[in-house]
Amino acid sequence: MADTKVYRASTTAPVNIAVVKYWGKRDAKLNLPTNSSLSVTLSQSDLRTLTTASCSALFPASEGDSLLLNGAPSDVSGARTQACFRELRARRAALEGADPALPKLSTLPLRLVSENNFPTAAGLASSAAGFAAFVRAIADLYELPASPSELSLIARQGSGSACRSLFGGYVAWRMGAREDGGDSMADQVAEASHWPEMRALILVASAAKKGVSSTSGMQQTVATSGLFKERIATVVPANMAAMEKAIAERDFEVFGEVTMRDSNSFHATCADTYPPIFYMNDVSRAAIRAVEAINAAAGRTVAAYTFDAGPNAVIYYLEKDAEAVVGTFYHALGGVGGWKTGAVEGLKQLVALEDGVRGLLQAGVSRAIMTGVGEGPIKTDEYLVAEDGSPAKR
Amino acid sequence: MADTKVYRASTTAPVNIAVVKYWGKRDAKLNLPTNSSLSVTLSQSDLRTLTTASCSALFPASEGDSLLLNGAPSDVSGARTQACFRELRARRAALEGADPALPKLSTLPLRLVSENNFPTAAGLASSAAGFAAFVRAIADLYELPASPSELSLIARQGSGSACRSLFGGYVAWRMGAREDGGDSMADQVAEASHWPEMRALILVASAAKKGVSSTSGMQQTVATSGLFKERIATVVPANMAAMEKAIAERDFEVFGEVTMRDSNSFHATCADTYPPIFYMNDVSRAAIRAVEAINAAAGRTVAAYTFDAGPNAVIYYLEKDAEAVVGTFYHALGGVGGWKTGAVEGLKQLVALEDGVRGLLQAGVSRAIMTGVGEGPIKTDEYLVAEDGSPAKR
Numbered sequence: 001m002a003d004t005k006v007y008r009a010s011t012t013a014p015v016n017i018a019v020v021k022y023w024g025k026r027d028a029k030l031n032l033p034t035n036s037s038l039s040v041t042l043s044q045s046d047l048r049t050l051t052t053a054s055c056s057a058l059f060p061a062s063e064g065d066s067l068l069l070n071g072a073p074s075d076v077s078g079a080r081t082q083a084c085f086r087e088l089r090a091r092r093a094a095l096e097g098a099d100p101a102l103p104k105l106s107t108l109p110l111r112l113v114s115e116n117n118f119p120t121a122a123g124l125a126s127s128a129a130g131f132a133a134f135v136r137a138i139a140d141l142y143e144l145p146a147s148p149s150e151l152s153l154i155a156r157q158g159s160g161s162a163c164r165s166l167f168g169g170y171v172a173w174r175m176g177a178r179e180d181g182g183d184s185m186a187d188q189v190a191e192a193s194h195w196p197e198m199r200a201l202i203l204v205a206s207a208a209k210k211g212v213s214s215t216s217g218m219q220q221t222v223a224t225s226g227l228f229k230e231r232i233a234t235v236v237p238a239n240m241a242a243m244e245k246a247i248a249e250r251d252f253e254v255f256g257e258v259t260m261r262d263s264n265s266f267h268a269t270c271a272d273t274y275p276p277i278f279y280m281n282d283v284s285r286a287a288i289r290a291v292e293a294i295n296a297a298a299g300r301t302v303a304a305y306t307f308d309a310g311p312n313a314v315i316y317y318l319e320k321d322a323e324a325v326v327g328t329f330y331h332a333l334g335g336v337g338g339w340k341t342g343a344v345e346g347l348k349q350l351v352a353l354e355d356g357v358r359g360l361l362q363a364g365v366s367r368a369i370m371t372g373v374g375e376g377p378i379k380t381d382e383y384l385v386a387e388d389g390s391p392a393k394r
Numbered sequence: 395m396a397d398t399k400v401y402r403a404s405t406t407a408p409v410n411i412a413v414v415k416y417w418g419k420r421d422a423k424l425n426l427p428t429n430s431s432l433s434v435t436l437s438q439s440d441l442r443t444l445t446t447a448s449c450s451a452l453f454p455a456s457e458g459d460s461l462l463l464n465g466a467p468s469d470v471s472g473a474r475t476q477a478c479f480r481e482l483r484a485r486r487a488a489l490e491g492a493d494p495a496l497p498k499l500s501t502l503p504l505r506l507v508s509e510n511n512f513p514t515a516a517g518l519a520s521s522a523a524g525f526a527a528f529v530r531a532i533a534d535l536y537e538l539p540a541s542p543s544e545l546s547l548i549a550r551q552g553s554g555s556a557c558r559s560l561f562g563g564y565v566a567w568r569m570g571a572r573e574d575g576g577d578s579m580a581d582q583v584a585e586a587s588h589w590p591e592m593r594a595l596i597l598v599a600s601a602a603k604k605g606v607s608s609t610s611g612m613q614q615t616v617a618t619s620g621l622f623k624e625r626i627a628t629v630v631p632a633n634m635a636a637m638e639k640a641i642a643e644r645d646f647e648v649f650g651e652v653t654m655r656d657s658n659s660f661h662a663t664c665a666d667t668y669p670p671i672f673y674m675n676d677v678s679r680a681a682i683r684a685v686e687a688i689n690a691a692a693g694r695t696v697a698a699y700t701f702d703a704g705p706n707a708v709i710y711y712l713e714k715d716a717e718a719v720v721g722t723f724y725h726a727l728g729g730v731g732g733w734k735t736g737a738v739e740g741l742k743q744l745v746a747l748e749d750g751v752r753g754l755l756q757a758g759v760s761r762a763i764m765t766g767v768g769e770g771p772i773k774t775d776e777y778l779v780a781e782d783g784s785p786a787k788r
Contacts, residue, residue, distance in 0.1 A: 229624070230623070231621060264670045268665040268666035275686055
């Protein structure tokens, strides 16, 4: 009799925010980077993507593979998404070839449903969590024996930084040397439990969306910036080495300085692109001045800013310095939503930010997100596809 | 009988705005730069410093040398100002030694009075015009046979970019190789008459004054930017060569692109400084987007932006493209003062700037200055010191 079962697997995957930035591809088709990068995986209790992968002979082949993202059908015909489907199916097909008893899932249409627990509009790196969950969920559905590093090779082809979201804690993406990208994958520098006190305060800037997409932006930088080659030849390798040592030694002073310097270096090469790319705005710069004021008042580096391809500030700090960092921003931005009431109540501020800085932040920050270092993808029995194969009622 | 004459000489000197930027000293004491630079001298009918140098046995030696700048006594005890006095006196003393008939002006106190015809608050490079006029006026008072290039050696020690204001037109400051700086001087790449159609529109940003002085800022960049050495080793030499060729061939397309790229490169190294230096703000970036929109609408490079150590935009263009450039900004910024009524009346706009860009410009630009390429220092019989040695009534 025909197999009418709906096979399902669900996973959650985290956002990661790089402290040594990925910017520049040496191979755009394979998503091979011009340099290695390193990130902190953020807690999924605050920011995560939940994805259910399902397949069934009941799904009409005519519909092909499909993805419902935050309730809306999402195009899966893009080369990068197709590459992920292809790689995962090939691995499943190999298993099926080796063990005829296995159901032929590789031949069935895939139905994926995915939801973020944070507004995509926030301009956070949702594609990283999205592709990591996408790959992990299908790998679980197919019961692939692949390690996270092997899966990171696949996720990388969907979205470069996604390869880092297959691990928790502190994660490096090694650029690799092979032309086919076979050695361009992520590995875990340290477990979250190695340095669990790491926290991140995200100041979401109420800015219009990006003018330039990251993909086209980074290739313009590679092609036109006269300073970029120095960044990848000298600056990043030094930052990677210093950052791995700082994490191994739990040295926040070094971790913080390298984080800030690498963010500055990345945005400098964007500004040196022709035509110039500006992701930071006056609100972003006010956040930098605020962090500098906090560190000056503390007499040491207790806060470290970093900015991705957008104006949001991500500020790393250690739990013990919450009052200096969160307290100061909370007092300047109390009116803004997103603070964890229990965590900020009673916090004093270390320093009163100067009016110009506070004014820019109050006018330009729409939301605060308090989070910290967290775990990698987690298998869950919460399904976004019902047993009958229909998208679950929410 | 004693010589009671008041010896006087007056000169005006221009502002210059670099198209290949000076940023970084290899010797802070001698003001020796890490790279060559190139600028356009702007017309003194719009922006100039008028300086009268005088000396007399009537001036009490106890008062020593003095400078009245824009009506206020200005400190002349700084090492840089003292270096200029010393160099000029030494040359006068040599003349006096060779010709005993000459009055011993080198032994007399100097009284200088200087006035700008533009608000210093505008954040324009007033120190360049100021030191150029200072040196030229004293050289004239002393009747030194020194060439402009020789005087540029002296002015350079007062303010690096001042050495370029001793010439009109298109001026290069050659970094030189000698340790004593004897070959770090300016020369004229082309007379203003070689390419007289060059115009500049300056958008004065209503910003607070600079947070970081250029002098300390550039040394922080040299010390901390990982990208800076690539700028001086590769980027600037290529820009200097391309710019001299573009000027020789009156090729605005190349002149404009190199101008914009070099400004971007300079500000990129500022952003890569630790802690980062930001001279441009959202208003500056809006001016860049406006220039890009104008060039896109024109289908060629008709406008080129450049930014010094502040948020003001200087936009170079050719007279024939005044409607495309000035017309567009005038229609977006009509309410702002400083436009040359005769020159803007009847100008249409080439393109309507998008609301976001226009809004930032309207909120952030306080004044427009319309000028163009101009001549070097000009001897004048307008004196700011009366025949009796007192500051002239204005």
